[in-house]
Amino acid sequence: xxxxxxxxxxxxxxIAPFFxxxxxxxxxxxxxLMFFNSSFTYxxxxxxxxxxxxxxxxVMVIIFGAMAQLIPVVLEVGHAVVDLYYVILxxxxxxxxxxxxxxxxxPSLISYGGLLVLTSMVIFAIExxxxxxxxxxxxxxxxxxxxxxxxxxxxxxxxxxxALGLGGAVSVDISNMLKAHFYLVMGGFVLLTIMGIxxxxxxxxxxxxxxxxxxxxxxxxxxxxxxxxxxxxSIFDLMTMQWLGYLITIIGVGFYLYQIYIIxxxxxxxxxxxxxxxxxxxxxxxxxxxxxxLVYFLPDMSENxxxxxxxxxxxxxxxxxxxxxxxxxxxxxxxxxxFSPLVGKQKVPMLHxxxxxxxxxxxxxxxxxxxxxxxxxxxIEHDFLFKAGVSFILVGAIFLYISMIRMLNYGK
Amino acid sequence: MCKITAEDVFKAISTVIDPEVGFNLVEMGLIYExxxxxxxxxxxxxxxxxxxxxxxxxxxxxxxxxxxxxxxxGEVNVEVVWEPAWNISMADENVQKAxxxx
Numbered sequence: 431x432x433x434x435x436x437x438x439x440x441x442x443x444x445i446a447p448f449f450x451x452x453x454x455x456x457x458x459x460x461x462x463l464m465f466f467n468s469s470f471t472y473x474x475x476x477x478x479x480x481x482x483x484x485x486x487x488x489v490m491v492i493i494f495g496a497m498a499q500l501i502p503v504v505l506e507v508g509h510a511v512v513d514l515y516y517v518i519l520x521x522x523x524x525x526x527x528x529x530x531x532x533x534x535x536x537p538s539l540i541s542y543g544g545l546l547v548l549t550s551m552v553i554f555a556i557e558x559x560x561x562x563x564x565x566x567x568x569x570x571x572x573x574x575x576x577x578x579x580x581x582x583x584x585x586x587x588x589x590x591x592x593a594l595g596l597g598g599a600v601s602v603d604i605s606n607m608l609k610a611h612f613y614l615v616m617g618g619f620v621l622l623t624i625m626g627i628x629x630x631x632x633x634x635x636x637x638x639x640x641x642x643x644x645x646x647x648x649x650x651x652x653x654x655x656x657x658x659x660x661x662x663x664s665i666f667d668l669m670t671m672q673w674l675g676y677l678i679t680i681i682g683v684g685f686y687l688y689q690i691y692i693i694x695x696x697x698x699x700x701x702x703x704x705x706x707x708x709x710x711x712x713x714x715x716x717x718x719x720x721x722x723x724l725v726y727f728l729p730d731m732s733e734n735x736x737x738x739x740x741x742x743x744x745x746x747x748x749x750x751x752x753x754x755x756x757x758x759x760x761x762x763x764x765x766x767x768x769f770s771p772l773v774g775k776q777k778v779p780m781l782h783x784x785x786x787x788x789x790x791x792x793x794x795x796x797x798x799x800x801x802x803x804x805x806x807x808x809x810i811e812h813d814f815l816f817k818a819g820v821s822f823i824l825v826g827a828i829f830l831y832i833s834m835i836r837m838l839n840y841g842k
Numbered sequence: 843m844c845k846i847t848a849e850d851v852f853k854a855i856s857t858v859i860d861p862e863v864g865f866n867l868v869e870m871g872l873i874y875e876x877x878x879x880x881x882x883x884x885x886x887x888x889x890x891x892x893x894x895x896x897x898x899x900x901x902x903x904x905x906x907x908x909x910x911x912x913x914x915x916g917e918v919n920v921e922v923v924w925e926p927a928w929n930i931s932m933a934d935e936n937v938q939k940a941x942x943x944x
Contacts, residue, residue, distance in 0.1 A: 439896060503896050634892045637863075637941065639929050698930040699863075699941050762896070765861060770897075773904055774857075780864045 440498050440512050442767040446838050448495020448515075449760055451523055453827075453834045455487025456749075460820065460827045468807045468816040478608075479533030484744065485615070486526040486547060492752050493623060494518060494554055496759060501561055504571045504630055510560030514553050521550035537596065544593040551586050555579045570643055570650060574626025577654055581618025584661065585611055603667070610664035617679055618657040624751060625650060625686050632690065635705060635758055637698040645689035652682030676727075680720055687717060703782065704790040708754020711798050715746025718805070738809040745823070746801045753793070753830055757785050760837045768841045784840045789829045797826030844882040846912055851876045851884055854912055858904045860891070863941070867905065871932030874923065883916040884909055889928045898922065 462480055498515045502508055509515075528543025558579045565572060588611040595602040629646055633639065659675030662668070690713055699706075722739035725731060761784035769778040800822030807816035856868040867873055867888070875887040886905060890898060902920045909918045930938055 499896075634895070635862075637891055637930065639927060698938075701941070762862075766896070769861075770900055773900075774907055778861070780859075781861050782864070 439502065439766065440509070440515065442763050444512070444515055445495050445498050445763055447519055448491055448498065449756065449834060450838065451519065452488055452492035452495060453756075453831050455483065455491060455526070456753075457824075457827045457831050459484040459488055460824045463820045464817065464824070466816075467813050469811045469813075475533050475537075479530050481612075482526065482533065483530045485620070486522065486529065489620060489748055489752065490551075491519070491522060491526075492756070493620070494522065496627070496755070497554075497558070497623075499759065499763065500627060500630070501558065501575070504569075504575065504627070505561060505565040506567055507561065507564040510557055510564065514557045518550045518554050518557075521546050521553070525550060541593045541597050544590055548586050548590050551582060555583050570647055571626045571630050574622050574629075574650060577650075578619045578622040578626065581614050581622065581654075581657060585614035585619060588614060588661075588665075606664045606667055609672070610661045613657055613660045613664065613675075617653060617660070620748065621683075622650065622653060622657075624748070625653065628751070629689070631755065631758075632709065633693055635699070636693065638693045638696040639698075641692050641696050643689065645685045645692060649682045649685030649689060652678050652685060654682075656680075656682055673727075676723075680723060683716065683720055687713065687720075704757045704785070704787070704794060705754045707794050708750045708757075711794070711801075712747050712750035712754060715742040715750065715801065719743040719747060722809075734809050734811060738805050741805050741808050742801070745804065749797070749801070753797070756830075756834065757790055757837075760834065761785050761840070764837060764840050779841070784837060786833050786836050789833045789836070793826045793829035793833060795826075796822045796829065800824075800826060844878055844880055844914070846878055846882050846884070846915060848876040848878065850912055851878065851886070851909055854908045855886070855905055857908050858901070860901070861897075863891075863937075865933075865937050865940075867901070869934040869937050871934065871937075872928060879916075881916050882914055883918070885919045885921065887921050887923055889923055889926075891928055893924060 459480065462483060466476070466480065494515070498509070498512070525543045525546030525548075528539045529547060530543075532538065532540030532543055558575060562572070562576055588607055591600065591602055592604060592607050592611055594600045595604050595607065625646065629643065633641070656675045656677075656679030659671050659678060661675075663671030663673075663675055719739045719742040722735050722742065726733075726735035726739060758781075761781045765779070765781055765784060772778050800819045803815055803819030803822060805819075807813070807819055852868050852873065855873055856866045858867050859865065860867060860870060860872075863870070870891065872890060873886060873888045875885075877885040877887075886909065888902075888905065890901065895901070902922060905920050906918045909915060930941065933941075
């Protein structure tokens with residue numbers, strides 16, 4: 431038996447800024463996409479700038495905010511030093527702005543921004559490890575938190591080596607190091623974190639019980655091995671090892687998808703709310719991404735297949751999984767802070783009443799259409815279609831932003 | 843001799859609503875057992891729909907407070923157990939229909 435004490439739950443004033451700033455970065459990153467074309471290479475510095483804006487400003491900020499709330503839920507203990515999250519956010523925010531400015535305007539800012547981002551992530555990882563030491567439970571989710579944070583630390587180190595290399599302080603193969611950095615952070619931290627946390631949250635919100643977690647365990651091990659293989663293969667320029675790593679990762683993702691399918695079969699709650707719709711589109715995007723990635727592996731295939739696969743993975747899968755969960759997590763946090771003390775004394779709202787349904791629906795459809803158009807545009811290198819897709823996502827992002835403000839202000 | 847019945851306790855707990863799903867804990871089938879001794883001390887054995895529920899402690903407090911409102915009640919103890927694990931077949935038919943019927 432255990433209890434999640436109210437003392438374990440961080441206050442809303444600590445977590446809300448993560449979500450507010452995260453969706454702001456999301457909006458800015460989609461506006462920035464309007465200035466890109468459908469044909470590009472990953473070596474372009476403008477693309478690196480956009481990826482850091484989206485992945486650090488939106489994905490990392492939201493994941494860190496969510497982890498502030500979810501780590502006690504998953505580990506069943508309180509944070510080691512929860513107040514460190516007050517330091518993590520400004521460091522990450524300013525660091526991201528400096529880094530993106532560095533990529534787009536003044537390259538010397540990359541190192542300074544990188545140092546701030548590095549510091550924020552090191553603090554996050556150390557706090558997470560200190561909290562992990564307090565827990566006695568040993569679930570697959572706990573294991574993913576431990577592994578993903580280790581990969582994050584290695585990802586930060588490779589990122590910093592790149593920054594030093596760009597500044598001329600050290601001599602490294604930037605292209606190879608970039609691959610290792612991208613894979614350690616995206617596969618090692620973001621993907622493993624999503625895999626682990628979704629195994630707690632999806633059954634919780636869908637009321638699915640009594641499923642075997644064998645598939646996710648295999649998937650988790652394969653993705654971890656794949657990330658290590660790609661990272662080592664990239665750093666030491668071993669092509670076979672890299673390709674093997676990609677393949678192992680894809681098989682691992684296949685097992686993860688199979689686990690989600692098992693959970694779906696046992697889902698009790700069939701309501702197609704904004705969360706459920708977002709999960710369906712998100713996992714659909716992941717399947718599409720895997721298929722496009724596999725096609726790219728065939729001989730003589732254009733890089734467009736890879737671009738489209740990464741688009742569906744980042745904007746479709748990660749974007750929808752995060753945004754869909756915001757409509758569950760934020761109302762809960764607000765309810766917990768403002769309404770839970772009133773239970774039994776006066777009528778309190780239900781969680782589903784606390785998000786604007788029409789705006790959420792508009793956010794979903796505009797974003798979904800935009801992601802599909804954008805993915806097709808990247809595949810066929812069609813600039814007009816790409817801009818049309820981004821325009822749809824932008825409208826969706828505006829609805830998300832308004833929804834977030836309304837959810838955070840509910841009952842104020 | 844205690845005049846409080848298990849039915850009274852269930853009725854009191856049925857005022858506690860799960861804010862996520864919108865049903866009360868009794869119709870959700872989360873209350874496993876109610877024991878009342880001769881001094882009107884009440885022991886409630888219950889579960890939650892998910893392990894790791896962030897509202898764990900608050901829900902048990904709401905249950906305790908709801909039962910303490912009964913006239914003549916003594917001490918109230920709430921124990922949360924995970925065996926048997928809750929599943930939807932434990933919920934009332936109206937809950938099952940509502941959750942599955944959207």
